[in-house]
Amino acid sequence: MNKPLDYIFPAPPSDVDLGALDVDRIPEHIAVIMDGNGRWAKKRALNRLRGHKAGIEAVRETIRCASDLGVRYLTIYSFSTENWKRPEDEVVGLMDLFAKTMLAEVDGLHEEHVRVMTIGDLSVLPAETREAFDEAWEKTRDNDGMTLVVAVNYGSRQEILRACEHCMREAVLVAEETGEVIVPTEELFERGLYTCGIPDPDLLIRTSGEMRLSNFLLWQIAYSEFVVTDVLWPDFDRYELLRCLLEYQGRDRRFGAVK
Known part of the structure; x- marks a missing residue:
C-alpha cells in the first residue's frame, strides 16, 4: 500500500474505527459476489437493468479502493452460467453493459497499472462483449498492479x-x-x-444478505473467510469494504489446525 489510510478513507463513519485496520494484514485476494442490483432497482420502481447500471459505480469504487489498499487480486462475480435463465432483455442488456463498461474503463485501469483478466467460458458471449474483454486483457496483461479477475459466464x-x-x-x-x-x-x-x-481468496464478500455460494469458486474458497453484508450491491462503497476488512481481521484463521 502506497497511500495513507486517511487518503483512501477520507470520511469514515462514526461507528468505524479506521485506526483498527492493520495495513499489514490486508487480504492478498478478495472475491466478491455482487448481489442485490435487482432488489435495489425494485425498491425504486426501476427496471432491473437500471440496477445493474447503478452497480457499476460500486464496482469502480471497490476496484479503486482495493488497489489503493494493496490487494493483489480482486475477483468479481459478474455473470454466472445460470444467469442465462434470466429474461432475454436483461441478458442482452447486461452483455451490452459489459462491453461498453469495459471499453470505457480500460484506459483508467491501465493508468492505475491494473491487470484485467477473465475466468469462465467466453466463447458463447456476443462478439462485441468477448472482444471488449479480449481488448482489456491485451492492453493490461503486462501491468504489475492489482489483478482484476472478472468472472463472466462462470460456473x-x-x-x-x-x-x-x-x-x-x-x-x-x-x-x-x-x-x-x-x-x-x-x-x-x-x-x-x-x-x-x-492464489485462493482470503476473503469472500457477498452483498444483499444472501447466505449461499451460487456456484462460485467452490474449490478455491475451501479456507476463505466469508463476510455477508445486508447492503445491496449498488450501495456498497469503500466504507462497506472497510467494515468487511475489519471483520475479516477480527477472525482467527486456523486452516483446520488447533491453536
Whole structure:
C-alpha cells in the first residue's frame, strides 16, 4: 500500500474505527459476489437493468479502493452460467453493459497499472462483449498492479468438470508416452482450473444478505473467510469494504489446525 489510510478513507463513519485496520494484514485476494442490483432497482420502481447500471459505480469504487489498499487480486462475480435463465432483455442488456463498461474503463485501469483478466467460458458471449474483454486483457496483461479477475459466464461446477477432464487428458498422454499410470494430485487438478496461477481468496464478500455460494469458486474458497453484508450491491462503497476488512481481521484463521 502506497497511500495513507486517511487518503483512501477520507470520511469514515462514526461507528468505524479506521485506526483498527492493520495495513499489514490486508487480504492478498478478495472475491466478491455482487448481489442485490435487482432488489435495489425494485425498491425504486426501476427496471432491473437500471440496477445493474447503478452497480457499476460500486464496482469502480471497490476496484479503486482495493488497489489503493494493496490487494493483489480482486475477483468479481459478474455473470454466472445460470444467469442465462434470466429474461432475454436483461441478458442482452447486461452483455451490452459489459462491453461498453469495459471499453470505457480500460484506459483508467491501465493508468492505475491494473491487470484485467477473465475466468469462465467466453466463447458463447456476443462478439462485441468477448472482444471488449479480449481488448482489456491485451492492453493490461503486462501491468504489475492489482489483478482484476472478472468472472463472466462462470460456473464452478463446470470449472471442476473442466479440471477433471484436464487430469484425464494428462493421464492418457503420460500413459501413451511412458506406459506409466499417474495419480491425480491437487497440483495437477488446479492446473486445469480457470484460476490456475492465482492464489485462493482470503476473503469472500457477498452483498444483499444472501447466505449461499451460487456456484462460485467452490474449490478455491475451501479456507476463505466469508463476510455477508445486508447492503445491496449498488450501495456498497469503500466504507462497506472497510467494515468487511475489519471483520475479516477480527477472525482467527486456523486452516483446520488447533491453536
